[in-house]
Structure formats: structure tokens, C-alpha cells
Amino acid sequence: MADALPPDENRRAGKKRSGKSGKVADFRYKRSSQQGKGSRQANSRANAARANGSAKPDAARGPANHAQALNDPHRTNFKPRKNEAYAALDLGTNNCRLLIARPSGRDFTVIDAFSRVVKLGEDLAKTGRLSDEAMDRAVGALAICAEKLRRRNVRLARSVATEACRRATNGEEFIERVKRETGIMLDIITAQEEARLAVLGCHILLESGEGPAVIFDIGGGSTELVLLKPGGKIPEIIDWQSVPWGVVSLTDTVGRGESGREARIERYRKMRGIVSDAFAPFAGRIADAAKSSDIRLLGTSGTVTTLASLHLELPHYDRKAVDGLIVPSAAMRDISGRLSAMSPQERSELPCIGQDRADLVVAGCAILESILDLWPAERLGVADRGIREGILRSLMAAERHSERSLKALHENRAGRPTPRNGE
Structure with missing residues (x-):
């Protein structure tokens, strides 16, 4: 089977579901x-x-x-x-x-x-x-x-x-x-199954190389990170983590107090701290791999595709231009920093963001920068594909x-x- 990993045990705190995940x-x-x-x-x-x-x-x-x-x-x-x-x-x-x-x-x-x-x-x-x-x-x-x-x-x-x-x-x-x-x-x-499907759906867009790679998926309620074994055409997962922080859950937890520039900067700092603390166990486990040469990074989420669109200065979203793009990580950090200091109104007026993403994109930026801290790849691959493609x-x-x-x-x-x- 094309997507084989250890069977999804489908554990959920406080409840047992009949049957198994993967039906x-x-x-x-x-x-x-x-x-x-x-x-x-x-x-x-x-x-x-x-x-x-x-x-x-x-x-x-x-x-x-x-x-x-x-x-x-x-x-x-x-x-x-x-x-x-x-x-x-x-x-x-x-x-x-x-x-x-x-x-x-x-x-x-x-x-x-x-x-x-x-x-x-x-x-x-x-x-x-x-x-x-x-x-x-x-x-x-x-x-x-x-x-x-x-x-x-x-x-x-x-x-x-x-x-x-x-x-x-x-x-x-x-x-x-x-x-x-x-x-x-x-x-x-489960979060494990979610990570597996995301990798299956987008791993073909990984930048070529022999070094270890991390694939991440920033969702609305959680973020999954997966460490892949170096080399080989078929990706092998050697470690992974899911944290309960996505663009919605992080925004709702920190709140939407953005009345002034200093308040926005402080809010972003708090977001970064929450996510970095959650990633800490995974960051410790992959620290040696992160020091390797030729490390690679691929992200699938609305956050990375939106920031890639801003990097390209697209007047409107274009999947063909974004899917498979390789972007300098420093450029993504720069865009994240600028967005975090803008007011919601200023963000909503930017192409490819609009009203729907104006409130949530800052949380996505905080998560992305935390990922770049623990996996300092020079370039970031962008995927407009993931779980659905993995399922197919x-x-x-x-x-x-x-x-x-x-x-x-x-x-x-x-x-x-x-x-x-x-x-």
C-alpha cells in the first residue's frame, strides 16, 4: 500500500471510538x-x-x-x-x-x-x-x-x-x-494520521538533496512536523510531533488585541513563545539533525502559500506560481515580521490576504518563524497540496x-x- 505507516491507533483522550481510523x-x-x-x-x-x-x-x-x-x-x-x-x-x-x-x-x-x-x-x-x-x-x-x-x-x-x-x-x-x-x-x-497523509500528499515537492528534511503542515487547530530520513526516493518518517496550535486556536487563545503597534508586537512575541514551548521536545530530539549540511524544509498550509504570494508580489493568488516554489527563508521571516506589526485593516488590503486571512495570518507567521528557529534551512519549499492529495x-x-x-x-x-x- 502506498501510504504504509504503523497502524493508526486512533486514541482520543476520554473516549474510545469503535473501529479503526483509516476507513x-x-x-x-x-x-x-x-x-x-x-x-x-x-x-x-x-x-x-x-x-x-x-x-x-x-x-x-x-x-x-x-x-x-x-x-x-x-x-x-x-x-x-x-x-x-x-x-x-x-x-x-x-x-x-x-x-x-x-x-x-x-x-x-x-x-x-x-x-x-x-x-x-x-x-x-x-x-x-x-x-x-x-x-x-x-x-x-x-x-x-x-x-x-x-x-x-x-x-x-x-x-x-x-x-x-x-x-x-x-x-x-x-x-x-x-x-x-x-x-x-x-x-x-489522529494527529499521526494527519501528518502521514500530509507527507504523502506533498513530499514529491521536496527540494532535491541528500540531507535530512522536515515537512510541516500549519492547520487551523494544530501543526504537524515530520522529520524524514536522508536520501532515498521514498520518504521514511523517523520522528514527528503535533502541537495543538494552528492559526485559529492560537489566535483565539492569545486574543485579538491589536489596538496599537506596540500591542501588536507584544501579541506576536507571546504567540512565538507559546509555539516555541510546544515545539521544544521535538526541537531537542532533532537538534543534531538540524546541524547537518543540506537540510531541507517543505511547508504545506495557507500560511506558506499566502506568504509566498506576497514574496512574488502577485496581484491575486495563482496556484501554478506558488505550488513547488522555493523561497529564501530569510524572505519569509521578513514578511512575517512586517505582517505582525500591521493593523488588521492594513493586512486585509494586501493582495492574497483579504478579510478572511487578515485575522489569522499573524498566528501562522508566528508558527512558521518558530519552525525556522528549530530547523534553520536556508530555503523553504512551498506546497499547495497535502492531506487531500495524500488521501487520493x-x-x-x-x-x-x-x-x-x-x-x-x-x-x-x-x-x-x-x-x-x-x-
């Missing part, structure tokens, strides 16, 4: 049949009413492989069934994103995509719960995803939820509501593995002599 379902999405009361439930049903069909339980999982290696998903040709698609849905703390693709030679071709800011983790750091308003926004976006999945003849899909649902006391209740109203079965994945590669690789195994079984049976009576 893959053959979805056919349905219209909600629940008859709740109140305007909030009515709005959610209206949003979900576009999706119809019936949901099926888990249909396939690739075999577990205990080797900590991301095997090459491209090493064999894959012949997909005609017109059938694969889908990856990532419900994060801030965004809901969907990618639908068909296998194409050694890669895949995207045939549909969807992204919406839903702010699922809004105020989670203060209350410990997903708010009704946040859940409504997420369900509305997921209803649109369900309709796209139904229309696109999706053969296999995997839908995951990350830090917001991991941390929220009502996370499981929300998962049940999503299943009931949209037919989508979200899998709350996992699904397609699992299908390849299954078809190879089935073919081998048939060949063995065809070549085996027929047993005689009594044997």
Missing part, C-alpha cells in the same frame, strides 16, 4: 430523513436536501504494513474502471475542502474541487465545544460536497475530520449529525494493491493442479 467507504449520499425542530435544524435539512441516494458502510481498506515508509504509489500502472472517480474530503478547523479525481497514468487528474471557510473551530479554545453556528456552517458546506460526490460517480471516498473534532467534547455528536443529514461518514483521524494517493494505491493481490491469487489457482480424491 474507506463507498459512499452514495442521501437526503436527510430527520425531522428536527427549530430554524437551525430546518436550515441544515434544506442544505442537505440536494444530496440523495443511500449511504453504504465501509467497503475497502488496504492491508496494514508496519514498516514506517511511504511506499512509492507510482511504481505500477493502474487501470481504473471507466469514468469512476475517487474523492478526498478534509474538514479542518477553519476550512472544508473536497477534491475529486480520476487516475491518469502515474498520477491523477482533478475533475472537481470545493473549498469553503467554515470556521468550525471558532471559540473552541475558549469553550471546548463546537458551536451551533459553526456546525451549521460546516453541515451546509458538507451538503454541497455530498451533492458533488453523488454527481461525479465516485467509486471510493475518504472523508476526514481533524483537530477541531478531536478536541471538541461534542465532536462525536457532530459526526453523527453530519452522517444523518448528509450521508457523509467523517473519520476523526492512498485510495488509488490500495486499489492497485488489491488488484495485484487478486490477480496473483487467480494465477496461483490457475496454475495449481486439481486435487485428486483423498488428497
Whole structure:
């Protein structure tokens, strides 16, 4: 299987979930049949009413492989069934994103995509719960995803939820509501699984070299860092850490007091301190590797793509210009410092930031600078890809593995002599 790592134990503090993380379902999405009361439930049903069909339980999982290696998903040709698609849905703390693709030679071709800011983790750091308003926004976006999945003849899909649902006391209740109203079965994945999928989705953009590499993913509610073994075409994870600080959780925890320049600078300093303290155990473990020559660094997140856009002085975001870009780390530090001292209004007027990112980009800058402190690579690779691409590669690789195994079984049976009576 292309994404093999130690099985995801799916541990969650205070609760045990039935089944294991990593499930893959053959979805056919349905219209909600629940008859709740109140305007909030009515709005959610209206949003979900576009999706119809019936949901099926888990249909396939690739075999577990205990080797900590991301095997090459491209090493064999894959012949997909005609017109059938694969889908990856990532419900994060801030965004809901969907990618639908068909296998194409050694890669895949995207045939549909969807992204919406839903702010699922809004105020989670203060209350410990997903708010009704946040859940409504997420369900509305997921209803649109369900309709796209139904229309696109999706053969296999995997839908995951990350830090917001991991941390929220009502996370499981929300998962049940999503299943009931949209037919989508979200899998709350662990931080380890989240890191693994991010690496699988973007590692091909790592700058060439023989030195050790770190890949990081700055999310809305958490940040994952992964240390990869030097050399080799297939990345091997040798250490990793996840901290509960993303652009939303860090912003909500520190607060939005930005009344003056000095207050903004102090706020940024506090953010840097919180994140650096959280990274400290990982920083200690990788300190020797960080001293190596030719260390490499790759980041996947809205933070790094936004800062890369500012570095290029783009008038509007251009994925083709940003995805795969190599930027001097010093330039990213300089941009981070300037943004942290600006007012929210000044940030919102910059190209590629706007109102949606104006409040959150400073927290992302604080996290990025803390990463550059512990892994002082001279250059930073930028990836506009990650978990969803990792999921798609996992699904397609699992299908390849299954078809190879089935073919081998048939060949063995065809070549085996027929047993005689009594044997």
C-alpha cells in the first residue's frame, strides 16, 4: 500500500471510538430523513436536501504494513474502471475542502474541487465545544460536497475530520449529525494520521538533496512536523510531533488585541513563545539533525502559500506560481515580521490576504518563524497540496494493491493442479 505507516491507533483522550481510523467507504449520499425542530435544524435539512441516494458502510481498506515508509504509489500502472472517480474530503478547523479525481497514468487528474471557510473551530479554545453556528456552517458546506460526490460517480471516498473534532467534547455528536443529514461518514483521524497523509500528499515537492528534511503542515487547530530520513526516493518518517496550535486556536487563545503597534508586537512575541514551548521536545530530539549540511524544509498550509504570494508580489493568488516554489527563508521571516506589526485593516488590503486571512495570518507567521528557529534551512519549499492529495494517493494505491493481490491469487489457482480424491 502506498501510504504504509504503523497502524493508526486512533486514541482520543476520554473516549474510545469503535473501529479503526483509516476507513474507506463507498459512499452514495442521501437526503436527510430527520425531522428536527427549530430554524437551525430546518436550515441544515434544506442544505442537505440536494444530496440523495443511500449511504453504504465501509467497503475497502488496504492491508496494514508496519514498516514506517511511504511506499512509492507510482511504481505500477493502474487501470481504473471507466469514468469512476475517487474523492478526498478534509474538514479542518477553519476550512472544508473536497477534491475529486480520476487516475491518469502515474498520477491523477482533478475533475472537481470545493473549498469553503467554515470556521468550525471558532471559540473552541475558549469553550471546548463546537458551536451551533459553526456546525451549521460546516453541515451546509458538507451538503454541497455530498451533492458533488453523488454527481461525479465516485467509486471510493475518504472523508476526514481533524483537530477541531478531536478536541471538541461534542465532536462525536457532530459526526453523527453530519452522517444523518448528509450521508457523509467523517473519520476523526489522529494527529499521526494527519501528518502521514500530509507527507504523502506533498513530499514529491521536496527540494532535491541528500540531507535530512522536515515537512510541516500549519492547520487551523494544530501543526504537524515530520522529520524524514536522508536520501532515498521514498520518504521514511523517523520522528514527528503535533502541537495543538494552528492559526485559529492560537489566535483565539492569545486574543485579538491589536489596538496599537506596540500591542501588536507584544501579541506576536507571546504567540512565538507559546509555539516555541510546544515545539521544544521535538526541537531537542532533532537538534543534531538540524546541524547537518543540506537540510531541507517543505511547508504545506495557507500560511506558506499566502506568504509566498506576497514574496512574488502577485496581484491575486495563482496556484501554478506558488505550488513547488522555493523561497529564501530569510524572505519569509521578513514578511512575517512586517505582517505582525500591521493593523488588521492594513493586512486585509494586501493582495492574497483579504478579510478572511487578515485575522489569522499573524498566528501562522508566528508558527512558521518558530519552525525556522528549530530547523534553520536556508530555503523553504512551498506546497499547495497535502492531506487531500495524500488521501487520493492512498485510495488509488490500495486499489492497485488489491488488484495485484487478486490477480496473483487467480494465477496461483490457475496454475495449481486439481486435487485428486483423498488428497
